[in-house]
Amino acid sequence: MEEYKFPEGFKWGSATSAHQVEGGNHNDWSEWEGSAKRVEQLKKEGKNPDDFISGKACDSYNRYEEDFDIAKSLNQNIHRLSIEWSRIEPKEGRFDHEAMLHYVNVIKALRARGLEPMVTLWHFTNPIWFAEKGGFLNVDSPTMFTRYVKYVVDNLRDRVGLWITFNEPTTIYSTFAYLMGVWPPHHKNLLSMFTATNNFTKAHILAYQEIKKIYDVPPALAETSLVSHNVMVGFAENNAYVVISRNWFKGLAGRIYNYFRNLRFISKVAPYCDFIGLNYYNLDRKIFKNFDVLPKQQFVPSKKWELYPKGIYYRLMDLKQFKKPIFITENGIPNVIDGERISFIKDHLYWVLKAIHGGVDVRGYLYWSLLDNFEIVDGFPVRFGLVEVDFETFERKVRPSALEYAKICKTNQLEIDS
Numbered sequence: 001m002e003e004y005k006f007p008e009g010f011k012w013g014s015a016t017s018a019h020q021v022e023g024g025n026h027n028d029w030s031e032w033e034g035s036a037k038r039v040e041q042l043k044k045e046g047k048n049p050d051d052f053i054s055g056k057a058c059d060s061y062n063r064y065e066e067d068f069d070i071a072k073s074l075n076q077n078i079h080r081l082s083i084e085w086s087r088i089e090p091k092e093g094r095f096d097h098e099a100m101l102h103y104v105n106v107i108k109a110l111r112a113r114g115l116e117p118m119v120t121l122w123h124f125t126n127p128i129w130f131a132e133k134g135g136f137l138n139v140d141s142p143t144m145f146t147r148y149v150k151y152v153v154d155n156l157r158d159r160v161g162l163w164i165t166f167n168e169p170t171t172i173y174s175t176f177a178y179l180m181g182v183w184p185p186h187h188k189n190l191l192s193m194f195t196a197t198n199n200f201t202k203a204h205i206l207a208y209q210e211i212k213k214i215y216d217v218p219p220a221l222a223e224t225s226l227v228s229h230n231v232m233v234g235f236a237e238n239n240a241y242v243v244i245s246r247n248w249f250k251g252l253a254g255r256i257y258n259y260f261r262n263l264r265f266i267s268k269v270a271p272y273c274d275f276i277g278l279n280y281y282n283l284d285r286k287i288f289k290n291f292d293v294l295p296k297q298q299f300v301p302s303k304k305w306e307l308y309p310k311g312i313y314y315r316l317m318d319l320k321q322f323k324k325p326i327f328i329t330e331n332g333i334p335n336v337i338d339g340e341r342i343s344f345i346k347d348h349l350y351w352v353l354k355a356i357h358g359g360v361d362v363r364g365y366l367y368w369s370l371l372d373n374f375e376i377v378d379g380f381p382v383r384f385g386l387v388e389v390d391f392e393t394f395e396r397k398v399r400p401s402a403l404e405y406a407k408i409c410k411t412n413q414l415e416i417d418s
């Protein structure tokens, strides 16, 4: 048995997002999920539409304390969640103070359990009014987004020290929503995609600057401020391992694709962030198959993903160029025999540690997801959780992999049979 120690103070946890766990959200996604067109399409595919409507999700809006009790019992010391913009600003410019108070209580509940909050301000969903104004195609979207961000950060500034502006704004969202047309608002237009990615870039920079201004003044109540001096603001982007061919032409094409797939947004916003959040799941052979370079890897049918744990090492080594601390903000596997989940985690952690030894400043690892939840587009059948959820009774059941992961979180080290 070999032991692999992580750096002191390394953070261990898991991640969720509001729309996927809270339940009862009304936003552009819930509108689409329940639309006649979507329901009809699902029926045609022989699927049960109820499985694809977020509805009550995990009911975490009401059960968050139970969720955090579980995370704490699993020795986790950080938790990533998102704030639902449509709850905070249901009508343009009108902020719902009760909704805000709810999130203040959520953050207090995390802190009370010794879990450091990492708060995402946008995780795919938009208020209806914002979507109706064109969403991130609207030239004013950066200002509209930042107005909401300021309200939230003003109210949480003394309790949250890790902020994420956007989750996967360009690599995933802009591609699926504006180019491939498979996510709301279903555009299939290269220009729309570039307009959206530009607006996300502007919005991130503006929000970053405004958040920093909020922390630029002394804490309101010094004795209650838990974070005042070392607040960090970043974003979470998805990176996939792109298999590059040895052939010069294919290799060049692969490198260009890699830039657009993984680096374009990060290159632009890197001067305006205190950390990078890396969501890593799979490898990507979209440009060329390149089986000559890398043979077929383990395949996850429910997501059509090919897994490649060493890819996280390569992505981290590549992101080192930006000279920023990195958190693994998501990494997970769905619908497997649970034993495979812990192997998945360990295999990735092994390569994360290799990257740390290679000089990458990795600060923490957050598994996706704490709970089985409402998977974006794929609905309830696709289960990522360390904790199993019964979507009828909302009963939570800790999976054996969660207990194994808890050992790693507790000892801050990985044990691998040699």
Ligand code: BGC
Residues within 6 Å of the ligand: 017, 020, 167, 168, 172, 238, 279, 330, 368, 375, 376
């Ligand atoms: C997203 C999550 C999603 C996960 C698994 C990530 O790209 O941020 O919302 O559930 O992938 O598909």
